[in-house]
Amino acid sequence: MxxxxxxxxxxxxxxxxxxxxxxxxxxxxxxxxxxxxxxxVLTSPLESIMLDDLLKRFDLSRDEFEALFNAGKFVKIGQKVTFVCAKCGKTVPIANKTNFICSNCAKKLQNEI
Ligand SMILES: [Zn+2]
Ligand SMILES: [Zn+2]
Known part of the structure; x- marks a missing residue:
């Protein structure tokens, strides 16, 4: 239908x-x-690329990126694209993130609850 x-x-x-x-x-x-x-990302000579730079370059919002990321569209570039953890300020690959905090902080948060 x-x-x-x-x-x-x-x-x-x-x-x-x-x-x-x-x-x-x-x-x-x-x-x-x-x-x-x-x-x-795959053809870039840089070792890593900041997520915000990528979003700016492609005029994409974090929410849109997040939705596509969660749909598995960026698995190939998950280790090369990095973001700054909103909690500890460390730069981590997006493959290791939960929302916009790193997996370390996500674990800590879970333990605190
Ligand atoms: Zn449309
Ligand atoms: Zn963190």
């Missing part, structure tokens, strides 16, 4: 044929962006 739905990204009406909540155009653009980001 196909539903007509509003695209979550651009608001356009589209025929929803799967669980996807964005239209074909945005879906295509998103896929393109994902492969561009992966290619950029």
């Amino acid at each position: 196909a539903n007509v739905a509003n695209c979550k990204k651009c608001g356009a009406l589209f025929l929803q044929t799967s669980k996807r909540d964005i239209c074909d155009k945005c879906f295509e653009a998103q896929n393109k962006l994902i492969s561009e980001i992966n290619a950029f």
Whole structure:
């Protein structure tokens, strides 16, 4: 059963044929962006790239990145892209993160609760 739905990204009406909540155009653009980001990081001569620089370069919000990351789109670059832990200020690869704190601090937080 196909539903007509509003695209979550651009608001356009589209025929929803799967669980996807964005239209074909945005879906295509998103896929393109994902492969561009992966290619950029993988071919970069730098040892690591700050997540914020990456987001700025590709005009992506942390929330959008987070959603794609959780969907497993950035597994290949998880060790090379780094972020600053909001709790301890250490720079860690995004592969080791829970939300935007490092796994060490996440563990500590869990123990505190
Ligand atoms: Zn759209
Ligand atoms: Zn930390």
